[in-house]
Amino acid sequence: MELVIVESPAKAKTIENFLGKGFTVKSSYGHVRDLPKKENSINIEKGFAPNYEVLPDKKKVIKELKELTKKAEIVWLATDEDREGEAISWHLAQVLGLNHENSKRIVFHEITKSAILNAIKNPRTIDENLVNAQQARRILDRLVGFEISPVLWRKVKPSLSAGRVQSVAVRVIVEREREILAFKPENYFKLKVDFKLEGGEILNAEYPNKIEDRASLDKIIAQILEGNFSVANVEKKPTKRSPAPPFTTSTLQQEAARKLGFSVSQTMSVAQRLYESGKITYMRTDSVNLSDTAIAASKNEISKNYGSEFSKPRKYATKSKGAQEAHEAIRPTYFNIHSIDGSNQESKLYDLIWKRTVASQMAEAQLEKTTITVSNNKVDFRATGEVIIFDGFLKVYQESKDDGDQEEETSGLLPPIKVGEQLLLEAFNATEKFTHHPPRYTEASLVKKLEQLGIGRPSTYAPTITTIQKRGYIEKTDREGEKREYNVVTYDKNKGQTEKVQTEVTGAEKKKLFPTDIGMVVNDFLVENFQKVLDYNFTAGVEKQFDDIAEGGLEWEKMLEEFYNPFKENVEEAIEHSDKATGEKLLGQHPKTGENVYARIGRYGPMVQVGETDSDEKPKFASLKAPLSISTVTLEQALKLFELPKALGEFEGEGVNVGVGRFGPYVRYGKMFVSIPKGKDPLEVSLEEAIELIKAKKEVEANRIIKQFDEEKNLEVLNGRYGPYIKFGKKNYRIPKGTEPKSLTYEEVKEIIEAQDKKKRR
DSSP states (O other), X not given: OEEEEESOHHHHHHHHHHHOTTEEEEEOOSOSEEOOTTSOOEETTTTSEEOOEEOGGGXXXXXXXXXXXXHOSEEEEOOOSSHHHHHHHHHHHHHHTOOTTTEEEOOOSSOOHHHHHHHHHSOBOOOHHHHHHHHHHXXXXXXXXXXXXXXXXXXXXXXXXXXXXXXXXXXXHHHHHHHHHHOOOOEEEEEEEEEEOTTSOEEEEEOSSOBOSHHHHHHHHHHHTTOOEEEEEEEEEEEEEOOOOOBOHHHXXXXXXXXXOOOHHHHHHHHHHHHHTTSBSOSOOOOOXXXXXXXXXXXXXXXXXXXXXXXXXXXXXXXXTTOSSOSOOBOBSOTTOOSOOSOHXXXXXXXXXXXXXXXXXXXXEEEEEEEEEEEOSSOEEEEEEEEEEEOGGGGTOOOOOOTTOOOOOOOSSOOOOOTTOEEEEEEEEEEEEEOOOOOOOOHHHHHHHHHHHTOSOTTTHHHHHHHHHHTTSEEEEEEOOEEEEEEEEEEETTTEEEEEEEEEEEOOEEEEEEEOHHHHHHHHHHHHHOTTTTOHHHHHHHHHHHHHHHTTSSOHHHHHHHHHHHHHHHHHHHHHHOOOOOOOEEEEEOTTTOOEEEEEEETTEEEEEEXXXXXXXXXXXXXXXXXXXXXXXOXXXXXXXXXXXXXXXXXXXXXXXXXXXXXXXXXEEXXXXXXXXXXXXXXXXXXXXXXXXXXXXXXXXHHHEEEEOSSOTTEEEEEETTEEEEEETTEEEEOOTTOOGGGOOHHHHHHHHHHHHHHHHO
């Protein structure tokens, strides 16, 4: 018997189908060893030697693998092909006592029969350089986290944590937020004009520049109304558009977010399922290269489905800094499979990968761009149009754009027109616009930025973004916009010139990353006291050193030593000399008492304070909840918070109050607390709205209780999120299948509880 060990059960199942008799395929269920969670466990004096331990939930897996290893003639370590996978194989070899005689390492970047059999024909040993690069990353990140976090506990707030890449990612978002807060919008006018051609068609043209103010607009309008417009120039220019390269990890994350609305971690989870079931190649890569076999297969598929003129095979070169897994881009394993059976998410992501890969091997789109200049010798206008002559790759796929990526507007097909043709002014529309601040990051555009800075690698983007949200430094949220007035000046040849003021909603955000108050305070403290660790170039340089270790060009212990000694001094300096950070901001003075009003971080998060902490009279405090923040709260808004809790009136003989607690704004009704929906200002909640919230909660509570028992007051049969269950005191119990919850008697419920308690004890 030959034993094959992979890291996931789904991958094991797929490989087992290819290998047949004589092979047993088992999963390690990911990493089997790691550094203990609650201690540093790195012996700095002994060359940064790590003290690994078998993960508690993997002891049973290791026991089973050890038994199988004793019976196996050979053990094939078939974990993923990147550094993480190499490290898993190394840990397995260490724990299972494997050596060169009884084990071999195999790698493949697609789970197909030919790839697996080819890997078995070409085994290798574990690559110590790749393992050392992964170890260096793990140890360095542990040192940074364990050394800086206690400084944050003392200087900012208990229970905070820092991370080498995560803290830099937070810095990117905080700096963008500061740009946005400092941004002052400027207004301008955009002018569009409709001209009537000699044949009766309408030509839509634009004034080519921004019009800075109303005086400039009035001057241009006066020149327009003088008339005598004619076509000054018609320029036709052939252009072509090339397809985007095949997907890397980061470009897949970006495009899945734009086109499918997937989060970064969701994309990686779905892609992993596709890879493990043999549908796509390995999903952690920063290479845009395609194998010769893949290029030939895509050429055949394109010619067969679209015609040979649509095929244009290409080799793409990887440009990213320190490409780590330079094997192959993410592509379908079989190009003749256009769609797959699977979950809705899997089929959508597969469709995206198939189209992007096939499009990358298709001919350029041929277009003709027409630019028409209209003039009366005093003012010029321009109309642009684009016609697709040959759609090429556009027949299959077109890449989407991020917020803030400008693309020239075109009018599509323009009417037939010739130089010198006379035009009549039909109408114009001058709309007041406002310059916009830089866009906030989405998860995908943050990945793009980190990649541009050279920070992180394909395997780190998703966990980094998940971590900074879990730690409460960043939140992904929607924000409602604000109403804003703008001016519109219109002209119609029959009605003349009119002006009106219109309103629009501006600043609405969807699934954008916002720094929290605590995130901003922690970032400012780290940037001030750990400048080197938070420096973009330094972080990118560390990634480059990991790459050098992976290639055998740098000793990992030496790299850690060069980092650690000055870093340790930096930590001691920060503990000794840095001030406590609260992000304190003076908002002004209380209009009645003259006391100072502050916004700052307190023990339980952001808050506002009236009075001084060191004065005889105790200061007053109020929690600060989103959408208010230390950066944006005004004195007026802060003072309103001290109006809470506020009595709204009565409902059915009980008082109704509104307030803000540790968990956000609430309505209190007797002993009942009802959360106020996110984004709703508690000060604006009326008695009627509060009663609606109370009624809704009462209805939920009423539907929750299926049955209660006179014999035991704390025994209930309830409706839960996953169906009916029994609640006895603080414990929950499953209701056996086929049992009708409503018909349960007191005796039957007690029997179910006793049986399940007995089973747990056993």
